[in-house]
Amino acid sequence: xxxxxxxxxxxxxxxxxxxxxxxxxxxxxxxxxxxxxxxxxxxxxxxxxxxxxxxxxxxxxxxxxxxxxxxxxxxxxxxxxxxxxxxxxxxxxxxxxxxxxxxxxxxxxxxxxxxxxxxxxxxxxxxxxxxxxxxxxxxxxxxxxxxxxxxxxxxxxxxxxxxxxxxxxxxxxxxxxxxxxxxxxxxxxxxxxxxxxxxxxxxxxxxxxxxxxxxxxxxxxxxxxxxxxxxxxxxxxxxxxxxxxxxxxxxxxxxxxxxxxxxxxxxxxxxxxxxxxxxxxxxxxxxxxxxxxxxxxxxx
Numbered sequence: 001x002x003x004x005x006x007x008x009x010x011x012x013x014x015x016x017x018x019x020x021x022x023x024x025x026x027x028x029x030x031x032x033x034x035x036x037x038x039x040x041x042x043x044x045x046x047x048x049x050x051x052x053x054x055x056x057x058x059x060x061x062x063x064x065x066x067x068x069x070x071x072x073x074x075x076x077x078x079x080x081x082x083x084x085x086x087x088x089x090x091x092x093x094x095x096x097x098x099x100x101x102x103x104x105x106x107x108x109x110x111x112x113x114x115x116x117x118x119x120x121x122x123x124x125x126x127x128x129x130x131x132x133x134x135x136x137x138x139x140x141x142x143x144x145x146x147x148x149x150x151x152x153x154x155x156x157x158x159x160x161x162x163x164x165x166x167x168x169x170x171x172x173x174x175x176x177x178x179x180x181x182x183x184x185x186x187x188x189x190x191x192x193x194x195x196x197x198x199x200x201x202x203x204x205x206x207x208x209x210x211x212x213x214x215x216x217x218x219x220x221x222x223x224x225x226x227x228x229x230x231x232x233x234x235x236x237x238x239x240x241x242x243x244x245x246x247x248x249x250x251x252x253x254x255x256x257x258x259x260x261x262x263x264x265x266x267x268x269x270x271x272x273x274x275x276x277x278x279x280x281x282x283x284x285x286x287x288x289x290x291x292x293x294x295x296x297x298x299x300x
Contacts, residue, residue: 002025002059003027005028006065043092045065045084050096052096059106061107063146065089083138083141086142087141093146111139111159112138112161114136114139125272158218159206161221164198164202165292167296168299172292176240184233184242185244185245194228197221198295205221208281218275220276224273224283
């Protein structure tokens with residue numbers, strides 16, 4: 001199978017790239033920097049330039065490009081960069097796909113469970129409506145930008161990704177050091193829900209979506225059971241054989257991160273992967289506590 005991948009240097013993209021290559025697929029990438037590799041092509045989302053051959057075609061496109069949402073405090077300029085990195089890259093990708101001699105049979109494009117906003121204790125799934133919040137607005141614009149590629153010959157899947165757990169990046173990696181030092185704990189009340197998925201299981205979900213041809217539209221890529229922040233902190237502490245007795249109060253989080261704290265740390269995301277459940281995806285049977293232990297032990 002021939003796969004075109006964007007965001008291949010990020011946490012998820014780099015993992016998928018290696019996995020697809022190990023599976024024997026031919027993987028091409030679109031990168032912001034030039035590589036001395038015939039399978040890696042350059043693109044510039046600001047100028048709209050790219051150097052894919054005019055006759056380039058592929059079976060699957062996976063689009064994961066987007067500036068790190070949690071890298072810096074949200075200013076108005078920062079918010080614009082976050083949105084532009086997603087919407088502009090997606091619009092350019094649509095242009096590239098529309099110019100292909102034959103379209104891909106499947107396009108999977110990044111999104112996030114931030115689409116649902118702060119859900120409180122209410123469970124939401126792919127049929128739920130979005131609120132008027134910044135994270136939700138990003139996801140709605142992102143999904144709208146890729147929508148033109150959907151056709152009778154091209155299946156479109158919107159990857160509404162949860163909190164991806166890996167020791168190499170993301171939330172878990174940032175939490176490891178303070179927890180290893182015994183300084184970890186819940187954030188705010190700790191009662192907010194987190195909808196998480198380990199990086200290996202995320203990759204299994206991608207494989208499943210490629211091979212399950214009757215799934216299209218938004219798909220929640222999360223484990224079956226959302227967990228509270230308090231429980232997650234205790235799980236991580238136990239996996240590291242450390243206490244979890246130093247909470248981060250909500251007011252301190254707000255002082256440090258402003259609006260980002262409200263929508264990323266203190267908001268509750270109780271998201272259910274209904275489509276994956278309905279299509280009988282084989283979820284990891286291990287309890288989340290054991291999955292976290294394995295990530296840490298195997299350094300995944």
